[in-house]
Amino acid sequence: xxxxxxxxxxxxxxxxxxxxxxxxxxxxxxxxxxxxxxxxxxxxxxxxxxxxxxxxxxxxxxxxxxxxxxxxxxxxxxxxxxxxxxxxxxxxxxxxxxxxxxxxxxxxxxxxxxxxxxxxxxxxxxxxxxxxxxxxxxxxxxxxxxxxxxxxxxxxxxxxxxxxxxxxxxxxxxxxxxxxxxxxxxxxxxxxxxxxxxxxxxxxxxxxxxxxxxxxxxxxxxxxxxxxxxxxxxxxxxxxxxxxxxxxxxxxxxxxxxxxxxxxxxxxxxxxxxxxxxxxxxxxxxxxxxxxxxxxxxxxxxxxxxxxxxxxxxxxxxxxxxxxxxxxxxxxxxxxxxxxxxxxxxxxxxxxxxxxxxxxxxxxxxxxxxxxxxxxxxxxxxxxxxxxxxxxxxxxxxxxxxxxxxxxxxxxxxxxxxxxxxxxxxxxxxxxxxxxxxxxxxxxxxxxxxxxxxxx
Numbered sequence: 001x002x003x004x005x006x007x008x009x010x011x012x013x014x015x016x017x018x019x020x021x022x023x024x025x026x027x028x029x030x031x032x033x034x035x036x037x038x039x040x041x042x043x044x045x046x047x048x049x050x051x052x053x054x055x056x057x058x059x060x061x062x063x064x065x066x067x068x069x070x071x072x073x074x075x076x077x078x079x080x081x082x083x084x085x086x087x088x089x090x091x092x093x094x095x096x097x098x099x100x101x102x103x104x105x106x107x108x109x110x111x112x113x114x115x116x117x118x119x120x121x122x123x124x125x126x127x128x129x130x131x132x133x134x135x136x137x138x139x140x141x142x143x144x145x146x147x148x149x150x151x152x153x154x155x156x157x158x159x160x161x162x163x164x165x166x167x168x169x170x171x172x173x174x175x176x177x178x179x180x181x182x183x184x185x186x187x188x189x190x191x192x193x194x195x196x197x198x199x200x201x202x203x204x205x206x207x208x209x210x211x212x213x214x215x216x217x218x219x220x221x222x223x224x225x226x227x228x229x230x231x232x233x234x235x236x237x238x239x240x241x242x243x244x245x246x247x248x249x250x251x252x253x254x255x256x257x258x259x260x261x262x263x264x265x266x267x268x269x270x271x272x273x274x275x276x277x278x279x280x281x282x283x284x285x286x287x288x289x290x291x292x293x294x295x296x297x298x299x300x301x302x303x304x305x306x307x308x309x310x311x312x313x314x315x316x317x318x319x320x321x322x323x324x325x326x327x328x329x330x331x332x333x334x335x336x337x338x339x340x341x342x343x344x345x346x347x348x349x350x351x352x353x354x355x356x357x358x359x360x361x362x363x364x365x366x367x368x369x370x371x372x373x374x375x376x377x378x379x380x381x382x383x384x385x386x387x388x389x390x391x392x393x394x395x396x397x398x399x400x401x402x403x404x405x406x407x408x409x410x411x412x413x414x415x416x417x418x419x420x421x422x423x424x425x426x427x428x429x430x431x432x433x434x435x436x437x438x439x440x441x442x443x444x445x446x447x448x449x450x451x452x453x454x455x456x
Contacts, residue, residue: 001116003095008103009055009076009085014228014382017399020418023057025103028341030239030305030323034226035103043070053089081197083181090175102162102169108221115217119169123445126215129163140164141201153205155194158330177203227383230392236339237321244285244303298411323415346406356398368396368410368435397404
């Protein structure tokens with residue numbers, strides 16, 4: 001098996017605001033597009049033909065992989081569903097067995113090998129599935145397992161289901177069922193409404209109902225499906241730790257410098273021309289790109305990944321598990337934990353925990369609350385549906401190309417859309433749409449004042 005298809009044509013509406021200016025698969029996790037971890041894994045296990053089926057904004061994917069001869073980018077009609085996306089690229093699949101994966105997932109390498117091994121040993125298609133444990137079934141397309149076989153594929157069921165899908169190793173005979181997908185997911189509980197899209201899982205349900213087997217391969221390692229904004233933080237925290245834990249010695253690039261006063265408790269990988277300066281404290285392991293400066297009392301509270309050409313200095317504080325992108329500035333006494341994408345500027349005395357989109361400028365003393373008065377978790381709206389995440393519910397989610405003014409306050413769980421501004425002194429307590437400026441209209445009183453007021 002040398003061919004893999006990565007389905008990356010989805011619009012990512014549930015990921016708002018991070019899939020507005022980029023394809024969902026290009027959302028950064030530890031400073032790389034989430035899909036790139038999948039591509040890297042596939043290349044490491046010998047795949048020679050990686051087909052990425054893109055949709056809206058496919059040009060960004062093509063630009064990123066422009067020098068990779070293993071990857072072929074094909075634009076498909078992603079609005080019709082995953083089955084039809086696979087159908088649109090099926091002519092480029094030369095083998096009788098192949099992988100089909102989703103571009104917004106992170107899958108453990110050994111789990112992919114187990115999935116491949118299943119179909120290579122039996123010539124029977126297989127699905128990689130993850131136990132749901134305490135996750136709600138109605139967030140996913142689910143299935144049950146009996147004697148190592150998939151059965152009872154159901155879309156977003158209201159009752160408890162055991163597993164969700166992660167990826168597939170298919171055989172060529174499944175493509176006929178993809179070709180004749182009805183474009184409607186009918187395997188739902190009565191009263192559950194399904195969109196008019198052709199889902200690959202529905203083609204598998206038809207394949208099984210015609211008497212064919214699909215083997216079940218259960219995940220053993222970590223799996224992440226980047227479906228909603230908080231999932232980006234979950235994957236980032238895991239990947240930062242994984243990458244830092246893989247360091248077993250210090251690596252110093254050409255012309256990189258570490259001041260003797262710096263304290264680094266873990267291992268570090270320091271890129272070419274980068275510098276860790278005076279009185280810096282790093283309480284974990286650190287991966288730094290090229291030409292980045294960390295200086296003058298900056299504190300990193302644990303593991304972190306920092307990109308190229310960034311400036312981190314002047315007693316700022318970065319939390320454990322954070323990633324800072326390329327050409328970022330984190331300045332005087334700024335406090336940040338989470339994901340700062342490329343060209344984010346964080347200035348004096350601001351405090352944010354969450355995700356900050358690319359080219360976003362955070363004004364001095366902007367504060368994003370992470371603790372509610374009731375110690376509870378904030379409710380989110382995802383395409384009108386109410387959700388309360390288990391993790392990162394109270395984080396802040398600022399879109400791309402945004403700005404905040406001095407002393408702006410963003411309440412727990414609030415999101416700002418792309419191209420939006422939170423003005424000075426605003427207390428934002430609800431999501432701010434794309435292309436929106438919110439500002440305070442101040443009412444003032446003017447009176448005469450002078451020496452006479454002091455008895456002169």
